[in-house]
Amino acid sequence: MFEPSVYIGRRRALVAALASRGARDGLVAFPGNNESPINYPDNAYRFRQDSCFLYYFGIAEPGLAATIDLGAGRATLYADGLTIDDLVWTGPRPGVDEYRALCGADAVEPRSAFGRDVAAARGRCLFTPPYRADSAIELGEALGMAPKDLAAAASGALIAAVVAQREIKEDRELADIERAVDVSIDMHRAVIAAARPGVTEAAMMAEAYRVAYSGGGMPAFPAIATTKGSVLHNHGYPGTLADGGLFLLDAGAETVNGYAGDLTSTFPIGARYDDRQRAVYDIVLRAGEACASMMAPGVPYRDCHLAAARAIAEGLRALGVMRGDPDEAVAAGAHACFFPHGVGHQMGLDVHDMENLGEVNVGYDGQPKSAEFGLKSLRLAKPLKAGMVLTIEPGVYFIEGLIAAWKAEKRHSSFIDYAEAEKWLPVGGVRASGAARAGSASRSTSP
Amino acid sequence: MFEPSVYIGRRRALVAALASRGARDGLVAFPGNNESPINYPDNAYRFRQDSCFLYYFGIAEPGLAATIDLGAGRATLYADGLTIDDLVWTGPRPGVDEYRALCGADAVEPRSAFGRDVAAARGRCLFTPPYRADSAIELGEALGMAPKDLAAAASGALIAAVVAQREIKEDRELADIERAVDVSIDMHRAVIAAARPGVTEAAMMAEAYRVAYSGGGMPAFPAIATTKGSVLHNHGYPGTLADGGLFLLDAGAETVNGYAGDLTSTFPIGARYDDRQRAVYDIVLRAGEACASMMAPGVPYRDCHLAAARAIAEGLRALGVMRGDPDEAVAAGAHACFFPHGVGHQMGLDVHDMENLGEVNVGYDGQPKSAEFGLKSLRLAKPLKAGMVLTIEPGVYFIEGLIAAWKAEKRHSSFIDYAEAEKWLPVGGVRASGAARAGSASRSTSP
Numbered sequence: 092m093f094e095p096s097v098y099i100g101r102r103r104a105l106v107a108a109l110a111s112r113g114a115r116d117g118l119v120a121f122p123g124n125n126e127s128p129i130n131y132p133d134n135a136y137r138f139r140q141d142s143c144f145l146y147y148f149g150i151a152e153p154g155l156a157a158t159i160d161l162g163a164g165r166a167t168l169y170a171d172g173l174t175i176d177d178l179v180w181t182g183p184r185p186g187v188d189e190y191r192a193l194c195g196a197d198a199v200e201p202r203s204a205f206g207r208d209v210a211a212a213r214g215r216c217l218f219t220p221p222y223r224a225d226s227a228i229e230l231g232e233a234l235g236m237a238p239k240d241l242a243a244a245a246s247g248a249l250i251a252a253v254v255a256q257r258e259i260k261e262d263r264e265l266a267d268i269e270r271a272v273d274v275s276i277d278m279h280r281a282v283i284a285a286a287r288p289g290v291t292e293a294a295m296m297a298e299a300y301r302v303a304y305s306g307g308g309m310p311a312f313p314a315i316a317t318t319k320g321s322v323l324h325n326h327g328y329p330g331t332l333a334d335g336g337l338f339l340l341d342a343g344a345e346t347v348n349g350y351a352g353d354l355t356s357t358f359p360i361g362a363r364y365d366d367r368q369r370a371v372y373d374i375v376l377r378a379g380e381a382c383a384s385m386m387a388p389g390v391p392y393r394d395c396h397l398a399a400a401r402a403i404a405e406g407l408r409a410l411g412v413m414r415g416d417p418d419e420a421v422a423a424g425a426h427a428c429f430f431p432h433g434v435g436h437q438m439g440l441d442v443h444d445m446e447n448l449g450e451v452n453v454g455y456d457g458q459p460k461s462a463e464f465g466l467k468s469l470r471l472a473k474p475l476k477a478g479m480v481l482t483i484e485p486g487v488y489f490i491e492g493l494i495a496a497w498k499a500e501k502r503h504s505s506f507i508d509y510a511e512a513e514k515w516l517p518v519g520g521v522r523a524s525g526a527a528r529a530g531s532a533s534r535s536t537s538p
Numbered sequence: 539m540f541e542p543s544v545y546i547g548r549r550r551a552l553v554a555a556l557a558s559r560g561a562r563d564g565l566v567a568f569p570g571n572n573e574s575p576i577n578y579p580d581n582a583y584r585f586r587q588d589s590c591f592l593y594y595f596g597i598a599e600p601g602l603a604a605t606i607d608l609g610a611g612r613a614t615l616y617a618d619g620l621t622i623d624d625l626v627w628t629g630p631r632p633g634v635d636e637y638r639a640l641c642g643a644d645a646v647e648p649r650s651a652f653g654r655d656v657a658a659a660r661g662r663c664l665f666t667p668p669y670r671a672d673s674a675i676e677l678g679e680a681l682g683m684a685p686k687d688l689a690a691a692a693s694g695a696l697i698a699a700v701v702a703q704r705e706i707k708e709d710r711e712l713a714d715i716e717r718a719v720d721v722s723i724d725m726h727r728a729v730i731a732a733a734r735p736g737v738t739e740a741a742m743m744a745e746a747y748r749v750a751y752s753g754g755g756m757p758a759f760p761a762i763a764t765t766k767g768s769v770l771h772n773h774g775y776p777g778t779l780a781d782g783g784l785f786l787l788d789a790g791a792e793t794v795n796g797y798a799g800d801l802t803s804t805f806p807i808g809a810r811y812d813d814r815q816r817a818v819y820d821i822v823l824r825a826g827e828a829c830a831s832m833m834a835p836g837v838p839y840r841d842c843h844l845a846a847a848r849a850i851a852e853g854l855r856a857l858g859v860m861r862g863d864p865d866e867a868v869a870a871g872a873h874a875c876f877f878p879h880g881v882g883h884q885m886g887l888d889v890h891d892m893e894n895l896g897e898v899n900v901g902y903d904g905q906p907k908s909a910e911f912g913l914k915s916l917r918l919a920k921p922l923k924a925g926m927v928l929t930i931e932p933g934v935y936f937i938e939g940l941i942a943a944w945k946a947e948k949r950h951s952s953f954i955d956y957a958e959a960e961k962w963l964p965v966g967g968v969r970a971s972g973a974a975r976a977g978s979a980s981r982s983t984s985p
Contacts, residue, residue, distance in 0.1 A: 127574055129586045130887075131894035132669050134759050136583040138773075139576045178939040179878050182769030222579050224671035228685050238675050238685075297751035304744035307775070312581050322629030326585075328754070431626050440577075447578035492625040 092149035092348065093263060095195030099166075101256065102147050106164050108252040109217075116162045118212035119249060121147060122205070122226040123155035137309055141226075142440035142447075143219055145349045146257055148194040152184070156205040157196065161217075168196040169205040209233035217246035219253065222447045250448045251457075257445055258437060258453070259478035267350040268439065268480055274306040274344035275352030282316070282340050286360055292316050292328040295338065303344040311351035311442045314342035320357055320520030321488045323432060334361045337368055337519060341484075343442060351442040353482050355524040371487050371521045374406030378485035379523060382434050386475060386483075392454075393472035396434040399485045400426045400465075404506075407487070411511045425506035427465025428497055429489065435482040435524075436470035443470060444480075484524030489516045539596035539795065540710060542642030546613075548703070549594050553611050555699040556664075563609045565659035566696060568594060569652070569673040570602035584756055588673075589887035589894075590666055592796050593704055595641040599631070603652040604643065608664075615643040616652040656680035664693035666700065669894045697895045698904075704892055705884060705900070706925035714797040715886065715927055721753040721791035722799030729763070729787050733807055739763050739775040742785065750791040758798035758889045761789035767804055767967030768935045770879060781808045784815055784966060788931075790889060798889040800929050802971040818934050818968045821853030825932035826970060829881050833922060833930075839901075840919035843881040846932045847873045847912075851953075854934070858958045872953035874912025875944055876936070882929040882971075883917035890917060891927075931971030936963045 105119070123144045126135035140151040148157050148168065156169040170187045177184075191199040200208075209216055210233040220242040221227040227238035236244060260268065278299040285298045296316035303310045317325040318332060320339035332338060338360050343352035357372065359365075364372060381402040382395045404417035404426045412429070413420055420426055437444035437453065445453045451460060454471035461467050471481060489512065498509040552566070570591045573582035587598040595604050595615065603616040617634045624631075638646040647655075656663055657680040667689040668674040674685035683691060707715065725746040732745045743763035750757045764772040765779060767786035779785060785807050790799035804819065806812075811819060828849040829842045851864035851873040859876070860867055867873055884891035884900065892900045898907060901918035908914055918928060936959060945956040 128669050130589050134889060137760060142577050175943060179937055180771045182772055183939065222575050224675055228671055293754045294752040297748045300751055301744045301748035304747055305741040307740045313584060324627045325629055442581060446580065490626055492630065496622060
């Protein structure tokens with residue numbers, strides 16, 4: 092974690108931002124994450140602290156909570172001391188006073204007092220939408236609400252203030268993200284080096300994870316490691332690498348401090364791309380370049396996304412898969428048959444940064460998202476700001492079920508030659524990406 | 539998964555067992571596990587199905603549930619069909635009718651009907667204690683109960699019937715457990731091969747996980763991979779290997795079918811054990827042999843645990859750390875200063891098999907556990923039965939905080955020479971284990 096002054100400063104800035112939004116009173120509640128059971132309570136997944144808790148209090152340990160009293164400008168940490176059983180089973184760890192000092196909180200209370208303090212602040216308690224059911228149960232009990240009703244009762248002012256603060260990365264955060272990207276690049280290099288016919292997808296993902304865990308952190312998200320790149324979020328690893336095919340790796344590491352990397356590479360399992368694979372890969376690269384070349388503070392990322400979409404429509408027209416005017420094709424949404432997702436998202440303490448605060452709040456300035464297939468999956472559309480960190484990850488896919496469904500309903504048939512598209516099904520899917528900060532050179536896994 | 543007839547047979551046996559316990563009516567509810575969020579809803583840990591769901595229905599996919607109507611002897615699966623978005627994002631998967639056929643259920647209903655059917659069975663709904671908060675919320679809503687009250691309302695008859703059935707392993711389960719142990723042995727071999735001064739603990743655990751994931755499954759539990767073996771469940775990996783020290787690896791793999799392996803090895807980081815390390819290691823080996831030599835159907839595993847404890851007390855007496863009569867020392871609980879945990883537990887679909895059904899129900903035939911330090915951590919005390927699978931994992935530890943605490947209160951000072959014990963602190967902790975099935979040769983990581 093960083094120095095205590097970092098967390099004190101961030102909390103002060105949050106209190107000031109909330110005051111400027113009219114929230115001068117009330118209690119901001121930060122339920123830290125608890126252990127998350129795999130198959131019984133004592134067998135838990137690798138612990139991951141809540142990202143807002145990490146940002147404002149920094150301590151990556153389970154069983155903590157915190158509050159900020161906006162009126163008094165006072166931060167309280169809720170933590171329990173060590174028992175002799177804890178000492179034997181999980182070893183020495185800081186006492187509650189050390190924890191308080193590490194995050195610079197003004198006071199420390201027993202963990203059980205969190206519910207009491209939240210209950211006392213009913214009607215003036217600010218919180219973000221809980222995404223873990225145990226936190227929802229605890230908050231709900233304290234506030235007299237059903238767990239499922241909490242998301243709708245989350246504080247819009249708090250969400251807006253947190254987004255405005257967290258989306259502009261501090262230099263220390265940028266340095267940590269660079270480290271995450273370095274480890275992520277090492278993951279890709281190791282997997283590319285391990286690729287050969289006969290190796291299993293499971294062994295490939297295992298090699299990626301080895302590098303992520305060796306870095307001291309963990310995988311930032313479940314790796315996609317697949318010979319079937321046409322399945323966008325393929326989370327199983329049942330296949331085996333075969334000569335002539337492509338392998339798609341979408342994987343990144345998170346640092347000890349919790350910052351994420353996120354890169355995708357698609358590469359031939361054999362010695363080289365065949366002509367069709369190369370042609371599709373070139374389109375994806377051009378789409379990424381089209382997106383990156385538009386990026387600048389003030390430019391809506393939707394426009395960068397559409398620039399990538401246009402490059403894809405243009406490239407596919409040259410291959411005979413699409414036809415007509417590329418701008419019209421993109422305006423109609425025809426390209427989404429081959430590029431059905433968004434070109435990128437913010438990245439920070441979460442790989443899709445702050446996604447639990449709501450995509451519309453994080454990526455759309457609260458404006459509604461498009462309902463159009465493809466565009467509805469764009470996570471970031473609003474104007475870019477200096478200091479943002481985001482990914483550029485275009486892709487071109489030949490998805491059998493999607494092509495069949497659109498072909499059957501003759502959807503966008505003035506822009507798509509389905510008979511031609513079907514010839515490209517063996518290519519599967521190609522995605523390539525880099526991470527960029529607005530106003531700087533991007534880093535990429537592209538060869 | 540296994541053939542549909544396996545699940546049909548297991549469910550029939552369960553219905554018959556419940557009938558023999560007087561439960562001839564009612565609805566048994568099996569909420570399958572859902573995705574478990576890391577830091578926002580769409581970023582989920584590796585999916586793990588609930589073990590009871592796996593045992594009776596076999597399908598390792600999120601978002602499912604099932605019921606057995608005891609009166610009608612009828613099994614229903616609750617599953618939703620595929621949308622076009624699912625197809626694009628997560629790829630083709632079986633439809634609901636295929637799912638029904640895979641587990642041999644009599645009917646399939648939409649997932650939302652599970653809550654309806656459970657609600658209709660209020661007062662005659664049987665369930666095991668939920669250990670995931672989201673399942674507790676869903677069951678609680680259907681049954682009109684607070685999530686925290688569900689554990690106490692779980693069905694004792696169901697728990698007893700499930701334990702009696704799952705604790706006797708079928709041949710097909712034994713074969714899968716053997717596979718899990720094979721991969722677990724490979725994890726240990728790979729880590730031992732990677733050990734040398736300067737390597738980080740994180741890199742060691744990463745190597746263990748690589749092997750587990752390469753096997754197609756996943757780690758069965760968070761690996762303990764530490765230079766500080768004296769911390770029993772050390773789940774951080776902050777250290778670096780140094781010449782002269784010991785390394786303790788407690789790690790195992792789970793197979794694709796969900797069966798666990800669990801082995802511990804403690805080995806020197808340099809070329810060989812020093813004299814003290816070797817002396818302690820020998821005691822641990824003898825303790826394991828003392829335990830294993832007593833094992834037989836009908837023998838309470840508590841007696842096997844106490845045989846290991848006696849071997850440890852005897853061995854430490856020979857070193858001058860303990861004194862007096864070993865039997866009296868064990869009867870008084872003095873050995874627990876150096877062996878503060880139980881000697882083993884059942885192993886199957888859970889690494890601590892069925893632990894979420896309650897240790898007293900699984901390991902004690904419903905009888906109360908000892909409250910004595912050390913013995914209270916023994917998970918399995920009841921008489922062994924042919925077909926059980928369990929671990930043997932004794933250890934000897936020199937835990938600074940525990941020795942200091944007991945020394946200060948002169949606890950068991952007629953049995954422990956604290957001044958002598960302190961001299962052994964540099965050894966840290968040694969644990970070594972194998973898995974065994976009652977009535978067969980055990981398999982071990984011991985060299």
